[in-house]
Amino acid sequence: MERDKHFILGIFDDEDILLNAVKEVRATGIRIHEVFSPYPVHGLDEELGYKRSSLPIAAFLFGVLGTTLALTMQFYMMKFDWPMIIGGKDHAAFPDFIPVTFELTVLLAAFGMVGVFMISSNLKPWGQPRIYDLRSTDDKHVMAIDIATNASVDLEKIKDALKTSGATEVNSKSFD
Amino acid sequence: MAQVKNYNLDQKFDFTDAVKKVIFILGGIGVLLLVLGILAAALGGDHAEEGGHAFHWTQRLFANLWINNVYFTGIAIIGVFFFAIQYAAQAGWSTALLRIMLSFGYWLPIAAVLMLVTFFIANHDLFHWTHSYVFDKTSAEYDRIIDGKGSFFYWPMEKGTFPIFYIVRMVLFFGFWVFFFNKLKSLSYEEDLQGGTSYWYTIRKWSAIFLVFFAVSSSISAWDWVMSIDTHWFSTLFGWYVFASWFVAGLSAITLVTVFLKDQGYLEMVNQNHIHDLGKFVFAFSIFWTYIWFSQFLLIYYANIPEESVYFIERLSSDVYGPYIFVNIVLNFVLPFLVLMTRDAKRHNIFLKLVCTLIILGHWIDFFLMVQPGTLGHNGGVGLMELGMLLVYGSAFAFVALSNLSKHNLIAKNHPMLEESYHHHI
Numbered sequence: 001m002e003r004d005k006h007f008i009l010g011i012f013d014d015e016d017i018l019l020n021a022v023k024e025v026r027a028t029g030i031r032i033h034e035v036f037s038p039y040p041v042h043g044l045d046e047e048l049g050y051k052r053s054s055l056p057i058a059a060f061l062f063g064v065l066g067t068t069l070a071l072t073m074q075f076y077m078m079k080f081d082w083p084m085i086i087g088g089k090d091h092a093a094f095p096d097f098i099p100v101t102f103e104l105t106v107l108l109a110a111f112g113m114v115g116v117f118m119i120s121s122n123l124k125p126w127g128q129p130r131i132y133d134l135r136s137t138d139d140k141h142v143m144a145i146d147i148a149t150n151a152s153v154d155l156e157k158i159k160d161a162l163k164t165s166g167a168t169e170v171n172s173k174s175f176d
Numbered sequence: 177m178a179q180v181k182n183y184n185l186d187q188k189f190d191f192t193d194a195v196k197k198v199i200f201i202l203g204g205i206g207v208l209l210l211v212l213g214i215l216a217a218a219l220g221g222d223h224a225e226e227g228g229h230a231f232h233w234t235q236r237l238f239a240n241l242w243i244n245n246v247y248f249t250g251i252a253i254i255g256v257f258f259f260a261i262q263y264a265a266q267a268g269w270s271t272a273l274l275r276i277m278l279s280f281g282y283w284l285p286i287a288a289v290l291m292l293v294t295f296f297i298a299n300h301d302l303f304h305w306t307h308s309y310v311f312d313k314t315s316a317e318y319d320r321i322i323d324g325k326g327s328f329f330y331w332p333m334e335k336g337t338f339p340i341f342y343i344v345r346m347v348l349f350f351g352f353w354v355f356f357f358n359k360l361k362s363l364s365y366e367e368d369l370q371g372g373t374s375y376w377y378t379i380r381k382w383s384a385i386f387l388v389f390f391a392v393s394s395s396i397s398a399w400d401w402v403m404s405i406d407t408h409w410f411s412t413l414f415g416w417y418v419f420a421s422w423f424v425a426g427l428s429a430i431t432l433v434t435v436f437l438k439d440q441g442y443l444e445m446v447n448q449n450h451i452h453d454l455g456k457f458v459f460a461f462s463i464f465w466t467y468i469w470f471s472q473f474l475l476i477y478y479a480n481i482p483e484e485s486v487y488f489i490e491r492l493s494s495d496v497y498g499p500y501i502f503v504n505i506v507l508n509f510v511l512p513f514l515v516l517m518t519r520d521a522k523r524h525n526i527f528l529k530l531v532c533t534l535i536i537l538g539h540w541i542d543f544f545l546m547v548q549p550g551t552l553g554h555n556g557g558v559g560l561m562e563l564g565m566l567l568v569y570g571s572a573f574a575f576v577a578l579s580n581l582s583k584h585n586l587i588a589k590n591h592p593m594l595e596e597s598y599h600h601h602i
Contacts, residue, residue, distance in 0.1 A: 019250060043601070052519075060517070095477055098470065 254426025255280025
């Protein structure tokens, strides 16, 4: 069976039950593909055993890029390209550059972070996000389990584990 | 509340002889350095300046007293201010840390006495406006600009006599600060005994009143105690500048005491998440201070109006103070910004200890740069006297805060939000 195609979905009503279910399902040795929830659930990342996001590093690097670009641009413009004397200061008066540098740093850090987040979460314009269960955008939490990665576990056992841990429904879903 | 069972909520800080010894040794080194500094200055002789104005070593001593009076008053009042903020914001995470903030306030009465006494002894050496000749139209030293500002110090008395308005403000501010501190602390201790939610509401009410009073008084005290040293010069941002400096120093001190208590095995319910939040406060308000500092600097630098830019020319063009401007920026902005940027740094005590200690030193340098150029000119600098006085004040402050911290429970055990603080997780 191919990976990333066929899933068993557990639908949960309540975040506390969901958190507990994640713990129980993982304890049985079943590997969870992903959990979808309408809002951030506190502590879910830790229960799923996810590593901390490296988004801050992307933000920092984009910030550094912004600082560098801003300073280079201003020094080039004011010192070499079109030197002007403003307010009797030197052509390249460093304190004058700080506000623009600050703004570009913040702008690039923010945009870069949003862009990286969108691409890494498959929200890019050319991406086709998968809908496992539409209700995960409304009032249900959806736990997706990839059948292929759990090939050694019996299908019925996965369904049972979901049910006993508090899922209100257990469905299957396949993507082409 | 009763639900928190695992922790000893009646735990008290034991101010052991070992801790006292460290504080006394630091204070002793301070006294030694101070005496050495005074001897060096006094034996160096009073050198007459060109213009016939003799510089005396006592001036430098008084300027040092004033720097530390203002600085440690600030750290003390920030303890009370941050305590009040927790109630006004209805914050739950900080419940386990409330007593640490409160313990700083015990310095306030001492600071009040020190400041009044220093003012009466040293007024002519610190504040140019205390000389009566600047208000005397017949005098060669008559100063039209200071005369115009005179009422701010002397009203309703005649200018150049007794600065009644100035003294009244100083007494009033300290009086109300001590009053609010006493009110908040006795309510908080009473809550330990009685329990219930009514104390929380009462403290919130008093906190709100205090915060309104502090918003006005912190700005005016900054004009009075610091900005009036450079009497001709003014900056509309100065109140917030001094407040920002106080706030970062105060937050660093709160963080240091918390980490110190954790290391000693106290405050079991304070976990890395609380420490992380304190680290975030130090990080964020270091940037806030830099923002205020730079806003003040950039406008003055850019407009370049002589009566405004003289403040920075005195500092940046001076051999004595010029380098410290950059030390100030590095210690108070570059260092906390880069070191405390990551989550891991804010969650590890070693980084916080390093950065907070350097920030406390850095903001002392900030106040040194506010006070000394206007009082001592090029006779100032960071020498034995400065280091000694900082150590003496610092260890006295630590002694007062820690000894009073040890008298009551470390945790406000009947605080209605204790449970929230116990579960704090970010």
